[in-house]
Amino acid sequence: MTTRRPTFSAALAAGLAAVLTLSPGLARAEAVPDFDTSLAGNYLAARLASTERDQDAAVVYLRNLMKLDARNEEILERTFFAMLMDGQIDDAMKLADRLVKIDRTHRVARLALAVRSIKKAHYQTARTNLALSVRGPIGDLTATLLAAWTFFGSGNTKGAVELIDRLEGPDWYAPMKELHAGLILDAAGQKKEAGRRLEAAMKADPGSLRAIDAYARWASRNDNTEAALAAYAAFDKQLPNHPIVLAAIKELKAGKQLPPLVKTAQEGSSEVLYGLGATLGRQGGEDLALVYLQLAIWLYPEHPFASLTLADLYEQLKQPAKAIEVYETVPDSSPLKRNAQVQLAVNLDATDHYNEARKQLEKMIAADPKDIEAIIALGKIQQTRKMFSECAGTYSKAIALIPQPTRGNWALFYFRGVCNERSKNWPAAEADLKKALELNPDQPHVLNYLGYSWVDQGTNLDQGLDMIRKAAKLRPDDGPIVDSLGWAYYRTGRYEDAVVQLERAIELMPQDPVINDHLGDAYWKVGRKLEAGFQWNHARDLKPEPDDLAKIVQKIDKGLDSVDQPPPVSKAEEQQKGG
Template sequence: MIVSRLIKPAAVAATAFGILMLPGILAAQAPSRQDAARTSTSGNYLAARHAGAQRDAAAASTYYRAALRSDPKNPELLERAFIASLTEGNIDEAVRLAERVLQTKKNDKTARLVLGIRAIKNKQWQSARLNIAQSVRGPVTDLTAALLIAWTQYGSKDPKTAIDVIDRLQGADWYATFKDLHAGMILDIAGKKKDAGKRLEKVQKSDATALRIVEAYGSFLSRHGSKDEALAVFQGFEKALPNHPLIVDEVTKVEAGEKLPPLVQNAQAGAAEVLYGIGSALGRRGGEDLGLAYLQLALYLEPKHPLALLSLADLYEAMKKPQLAIDIYRRVPADSPLHRNAEIQLATNLDSLDKTDEAKLHLKKLIEENPTDREAIMALGNIERSRKNYAECADTYSKAVSLIANPQKPNWLVFYFRGICHERAKNWPAAEADLKKALELYPDQAHVLNYLGYSWVDQGVNLDEGMRMIRRAVEQRPDDGYIVDSLGWAYYRIGNLEEATKHLERAVELKPDDPTINDHLGDAYWKTGRQLEAQFQWQHATALKPEPDELKKIEDKLKNGMPDDNNATTAEQNTKRNGG
């Protein structure tokens, strides 16, 4: 999936949002209201707490509200029900609960923010400002509040005050990017072309690869500058991040002589852009709770905002909630340039739910509709590779390769993946050719160096070059447990047990929960006479749930030890040497 980049602030402090740091609660399968009604207050409360621990906001919200109906004056139940509703994305319910929260806790900052956003949606600009001004508590919320208030001033037909609000805001250096972008967008739709151009040009020069900045300035130039100037801005982005669907679509339109509309066209859309921009940045930097709340509020204002939808789905994926991600991907508008990306990512989440056949059919349908869609072909190959359908994935990646007229550096990955599939399908000549091609396109790529170097050492060919390549991979990624394991196992294969043990011990430190690495260290211990330690490592490896065929081999070693003439196991035992 192409991950949309809005803005890259030098640092975004993931400030705690107070009660948003309650146990994580994300929606899944909610119980019916009737089921909750049949449960006691204490039962509903305990069920809600359990749902919260499972990151199931829909269930948590249902149970907390059921408990609240039985005990309506309980402030803890009210607060938790409010947060669960907000996190679930049920903003209408969150608004109702926020009003009740403020009856007993007038300074609740989260409730104030929610009511402020509701007021923006209703174009009640003064009420929005009053509530949002009371929602601040730190660097992120200060910035958010200032930008939201600026958009309410624009909604009140006072763009001058809106810009003053933004310019008066003092704070961290990374504020400047957000301030200039939103000031530029307000000035643009307010008809202040000269000032808007200065702001947007300034922020674009500070980061020519931030998607929303490029879109804002490029669209501005298409209307108030020249076609060539607009294309230059978009093409600068393309050089760094090629084939982004939104940029491809905008370039096509500009080349056809179209003038692109402003990135946002009213105050409500501007407020949604604030919440999306900061929310997506927070989600990528560990501030999942606040990021999730901001994205849900952005979608309350602009339900079809495709980037907010993709960011929310991406956040659900990071939180290992594939069904939630699927539900969000299905909301991406069919006419959006990002719809196809959403469909591809939807398939990968189906696979995460072990609905692999459905995922494959979904992707094959997309490929039938557009046989040149490399993204969909790669996604299908990745699923087949992860499911160990190696002959199939080699064929699928070959379809992607056939679409590349002149392979460039970014294409190294498809050759690397196809090489893995060929190697696992016992077609070493084809695998070696692909791995060499991947290195030709991307010299010194650590994973490819590791895979090819290890394969050579394992086969007893090109030993010096193979060891050099693995060492180079470790130099680049010294804390990658899989690659360090490869170096240790390569030393084991050539009989240098002292070096093998040293590096395998380091690999286990880096990746203590990997059964293959623990198994390797057990083998090295056995060969150096440390048989009790070997038994311990093998026993630990069995507890880490290795693949069934590997489990059988480890259990055999636990029972019988290792024969004296067995200096190494076969290559098939070591498929996790690089996570491929």
């Protein structure tokens, strides 16, 4: 009689009691025991770590699961994905070999094996793996562009370009197709056709720095320096002072030619993975974006943007420690090094290493007092830490570096205005917020902040309410702005209107203690006292600020009338006028 392996459900039932005794801290990689013999324990811990996107811990638990249940295909696949996302590529490749024996057309396993073959310059093997993978819109584009680079690696430039041109698909394929056809032709020395394709790529996606850079580099080597400078200048208008652009312009003005963006099949394939990974990360496909970016870096570690994009994705996923690890790998010779150092400092602060972050930024500013990015980063850190007087001064240094502020500078005045308001300097704050609106009249956050400040102070009531309404119309799904509108109605004594807006805000942000507290107050004012108590209890359980907590507890015990409240501002304004 054969022995049946336990199913996951059976294993979980058998081991659940042991799992529930685990400390939450065990989800972190540094707290993982050497080996847990509980199948259920490791499975649930791996799921928890994956949910929290702690891939280090997930891999440890999944490795344990593989030791306990080596033939389980689901565990094998989960471990493979976790390793790819965590950058443990060499180990992931071993599992990819096993996966394709189970599922011959496994898309990501075939992709990984193709990348491994490209790295080894085994181009036919790479094409075989790509041909066997299951396709979809992203898969079709990925496989076609990678296969094209393998043809280039094999010396068949014509076949590479023809393969790209045969690919049909959605409109968003076009810029990538033109870019990679142009890069292949440029790397092959086919100057005229390369220029035509790269110019088409630039026109198809004028916001793409990679397309701009590729074309300008080609132009610099083909007696057209003016066209190269014009391409960079056009991009600079969209995103001023990008370090890659500034470095390229400096080289061009020194009379130098710029080498091709890509020279080898490995670099070209890395560019494919980077470009698609960056797109996936922006559109909510974070897991697959991690896979693509990790493979891009593994294939070509010197890729100038893949590392920064990976670090940025880690920031997006609230993993500052992982972001720091990646930023540290950016070489000193890269024009992007300074950007990496600024973001590294920001992430140091996010891991509660404020002093280290501050020292790094202050050192950068001392070395270059005009380093506005470092100054702004320091201001944001101070603002986050509620060092409002300090952040107002820091933002002032950044503003002083801008002789003629434009629409793109509105945020600096807004941030300084917030810091001035929080440090009880309202005249300066009001001037900053008005300046921010002058630069960007329809900016909802500025409209909301200035409008609410006026309403709360009992001044400019009609104008202030109109500004908050406009902000809420511009951002109807923004919980804090909708809350501001509701609370403005509350402060002006319009309690029924306040309830309507605050209930909307709760739907948008049900776990926000401030909004729950506000709704409780509004319910009390309209006589819905039982519901008011429910909202206050909920607000109390959501970990409000200590000062707010004391007032909430008092309201739960004794009602709203037990706490000091200013009168409605409309009445306060009438009293000030003698009414």
